Amino acid sequence: MTVLFGIFLLTLLLITAVAIVRARNLFVAVMLMGIASLLIAASFLLLDAADVALTEAAVGAGVSTVLFLSALSITSERERASSSRPLISLAVVTAAALIVIYSTFDKPRFGDPEAPVHSHVSPWYIEKTEEYMEIPNMVTAVLGSFRGYDTLGEVFVVLVAGIGVLFLLSGGPGFDSGKSPPPWAKAGLRHYLIPRVAGRLLIPFILLLGLYIQFHGEYGPGGGFQAGAIIAAAVILYALLEGEQNALKVLPRPVLIGLMAGGAILYGAVGVLGILMGGNFLDYSVLAADSVKGQQRGILLIEAGVGMTVTGVLLSIFHSFAARRR
């Protein structure tokens, strides 16, 4: 049944992908990308990877669609005729695909308990998560602590992406910070009653869901990345309904930059605290007298840092695009 459903989802994904490549209208392409992300998220869920499915749904289908649309609003909706040679690209992509298919000929059977991924490091994680951290979600244990340095790196990937967009969009030709915002930026969809009423009802619940996912990450699927994306989505919804300027009144740019930098600093500071307390970098065991408490405290703090940076970066990017609208 899983296999059948998987084939169904992947076939749909393939059709969507071809449609995205062929679409000349960029608005259509963005909408199709959202669908593709949702299909990928469903495939992840089918493989029991609830954490990544949640991330893909929140970021891929949710926030990035909004960001693409903001980008579209400062450029043209229709794709210009491409100057690249599609046949060469097609040949390269086909060759790469054939190699990937070739490489699956000798892979371990799907779900094989003897497969190397299930028999080498995984048993250790399963056993030690309970012993060292006493939390049920092993994914959070691996991401937050066992491989917490990678997650620190990912936070800085998000940070540098934010820095890049702010750098490119804040300055250079075409930038005029003194320009007064267009009237719709102040009003948003205020005159459309139905989206406004429905949206206002939704926002508190979205925020609550975000906070739940943030702080429940140790027990169920979730964590800072997903929570940050969801909270950012709630604020973006507010901006769309009430006007971008009003959203900026709630969370002004300096606050967003502070969130962006502060989250990364918080994560790093927890790591440095490990060194100061006599352990290695990102060793949470030394953060409390009881090493299990220390691990839990460390994971809670770094997840908060992740959430802050992701929220700050996504909202900063959104506002940067909005500020450049024609």
Next chain:
Amino acid sequence: MNPLAAQMPALQVIVPMLMAPFVLLLPRGLSWAAAAAASLLAFGIAAQLTATVIDSGPVAYQMGSWPAPYGIELSVDALSALLLLVVTGASSLALVGGRASLAAAVGEDREHYFYAAWLLALAGLAGIAVSADAFNIFVFMEISSLASYVLVAGGPDRRALPAVFKYLIMGTVGATFYLIGIGLIYMMTGTLNLADMELRIAEVADKEPILAAAGFITVGLALKAAIFPLHVWLPNAYTYAPHIATAFLAACATKVSLYVLLRFDFFVFQQNLSGHAFQFAAYLMPLAILGILVGSGVAMFERNVKRLLAFSSVAQIGYIMLGASLVSIGGLTAATLHLFNHALAKGGLFLAIAALAPLAAGLRLKDMGGMARQAPWTFAAFVVAGLSLIGIPGTAGFVSKWYLVSAAMALGAPGIALIGVVVLGSLMAVVYVWRIVESACFGEPPENPARSAAVPRPLGAAIWTAALANVYFGIAPGLPLRLSSSAAATLLGHVPA
């Protein structure tokens, strides 16, 4: 060993990395100072680590105190120490000298974003150099790549944007190939730690997924390292980036990808894949030779000075690959030594370009007229670094080419052909360096005389530090030679005799 010394491998990465968010929060006027201080501190840490490696061998570090392969391991050996010196040294020299030049290129209102990105590029490159974990290398590759796109996009010329877009697409394809390769290896071995991977891959070597993974990883990294013919993103990215950023990236960015390539091919695949040494040599040697000849050839006819030097980089990457593709102690010593020496030469040349650029708008060869008279000291340093690029005795470039020639000599008859390529490449380098010198010494000065001939003091000092380093390491190559022969022995220790 005191506790702080044991933390050096982690501090190497986190000092520049954590300074980046602070740069965003600090008052604008302090961003340059904070970035330069963090970079100099990172250089100090690199020097300290190098001393430790020379005294007592490789240093290992367990992130979060979790044992490998469950946690992430860092490990610094001679090869990583050499690379760390190059990365942190290039960043420090460029930052110390580059304040005025960067302020002109980037604009003061968005400078703090630029310096934060610079620190993250530095942290990313250093993070790759110290990591002993395949996925961790990918994470830091992402940080360094995204940050270097920002650095290139900071160029004042609008053409920087299409150049950086091409760089971004190519870089992403390269990183994705690397990730596909890691995924396939993880599927077959269940581990991400490089040392553990080397042991566990033996059982499954020569199965389809591992072979495909070796292909994906090698091609992906070759793309990021700009190995001919996958270099197409490089010339424009170097040409339109701010000059100081070009000096930093040209000195070390592609080298770090080369480093990962060497590490993967020699540590993980060499011992396990049958016929790997032969295939490595058979595929990469022709590309290295073509890279040397085509890169130098294009440089000989290029009119823009920065692009000329960029094509010369393609050729120099060819020399490094030529040494590596000999798969011998001598060849690998020459390759790693050239990695260090080329960084000195090209870093010095691009720093000098940054000083000369205000005098020669456009930086075409014909704009260089009269440069030798207007800025004699800077131009003299440019010539010294240029001589090192050619490989004139008494400069660093000569030492590595000498080792390359001796390594080729050991091959016997086929080696003669390789020596011919090296000599021909060096003669072509004489031509393209001479074209710049000729127009600077004998060319007509431009109609409108220079706005200001004064080179900022710190920049002049940075240029001369680089130029003198080229001479110093040409006469006393002890330190890099020691590191690179030790690196070659470690790399080759993984080759069955």
